[in-house]
Amino acid sequence: MKIAVIYGGRSAEREVSLKSGEQIIEALKNMGYDVSGFDLLPSIFNDISAFDPDLVFLGLHGRFGEDGTIQGALEILGYPYVGSGVLASALAMDKAQTKRVLSSMNLPVPAHRLATVGVLPTIEDFAKEAVQSLGLPLIVKPNREGSTIGLTLAYTHEEVVEGICEALKYDPSVLVEEYVKGMEVTVVLFGDTTDPIVLGVIEIIPKAVLYDYNSKYQAGGSEHILPARLPEPIYQQVEEYAKEAYRLLGCQDYARVDMMIGEKGPYILEVNTLPGMTSTSLVPDAARHYGYSFPEFLDLLVQRAFARFKQENTQI
Numbered sequence: 001m002k003i004a005v006i007y008g009g010r011s012a013e014r015e016v017s018l019k020s021g022e023q024i025i026e027a028l029k030n031m032g033y034d035v036s037g038f039d040l041l042p043s044i045f046n047d048i049s050a051f052d053p054d055l056v057f058l059g060l061h062g063r064f065g066e067d068g069t070i071q072g073a074l075e076i077l078g079y080p081y082v083g084s085g086v087l088a089s090a091l092a093m094d095k096a097q098t099k100r101v102l103s104s105m106n107l108p109v110p111a112h113r114l115a116t117v118g119v120l121p122t123i124e125d126f127a128k129e130a131v132q133s134l135g136l137p138l139i140v141k142p143n144r145e146g147s148t149i150g151l152t153l154a155y156t157h158e159e160v161v162e163g164i165c166e167a168l169k170y171d172p173s174v175l176v177e178e179y180v181k182g183m184e185v186t187v188v189l190f191g192d193t194t195d196p197i198v199l200g201v202i203e204i205i206p207k208a209v210l211y212d213y214n215s216k217y218q219a220g221g222s223e224h225i226l227p228a229r230l231p232e233p234i235y236q237q238v239e240e241y242a243k244e245a246y247r248l249l250g251c252q253d254y255a256r257v258d259m260m261i262g263e264k265g266p267y268i269l270e271v272n273t274l275p276g277m278t279s280t281s282l283v284p285d286a287a288r289h290y291g292y293s294f295p296e297f298l299d300l301l302v303q304r305a306f307a308r309f310k311q312e313n314t315q316i
Helices: 014-030 044-051 069-077 086-093 095-104 123-134 157-167 213-217 232-249 282-290 294-315
Strands: 002-007 034-039 055-058 112-116 138-142 152-154 173-178 183-191 197-206 222-225 253-262 265-272
Touching (some): 086 095, 112 123, 123 138, 123 157, 183 294, 253 282
Antiparallel strands (some): 253 265
8 A cells, every 4th residue: 555644844843743754654664555755845736646645644733734724635636544534623723613612512621712813802901801811820822733832821911911922923813721730631542433442541741840842842851651640530531521522523543632630620621633643742652552553553543544435435
């Protein structure tokens, strides 16, 4: 089977994507596939057509990769791909929309406010309203970005304003949410939309105050404990919340659901439909814990995606 791995691109997560792509290419080659890597450049579709793959594996993160745009293009061109479809990808990339969907079904999410350039009040007014309604400290971040890029933990009104300005460098919409203090965990899921399997619940202990960019991608930046050290009732609750979030957004193949365990229990922070696949990433850790080597796990994803494409085209 010929597999095209698309990675890189021009989002703020380009460097992470390049590392994910390299890991994916090496692992798939180890499984015997004919693999070629493609940077997400303007020539991408001509390049892909020339290679004529049987399947596409997305090593992209952030804009144009995780937001449904590349998925829609691949569907128009008729190439099967690994991962969630257009709608699930677009919803999960938009943190505010994710929160609306999840909270509508009574899943717990942090209290938050959203502001978009040209629609809502000035930065000062927005910061003031957020502090008054949510209190301090606050998490300030771009609404549609990943890898904690542009994120600020703000303890004062001035820091909220600075955080909003920083977030606006990456997205015209800014999300401000209450800071949930506690244990950070992530849940890695695999399988069908309706019946996903939990590969692992990972407790994350960053060396910094927050699980920030350096904590995620620098060697030794954080400690991963698997399974997470949670009381059994909370552990089961975390698993069920993650599976329900996966179902509600319509994810498929695999995803990662990030949560904080606060004094009142778990809160869902966000859902990642194309989580990192670097040497320090959480998905490979969970796959190994469940019993799959990284190449074996990718092979499962490839086989699932290809079988789904064949079934869908048989029914047409």
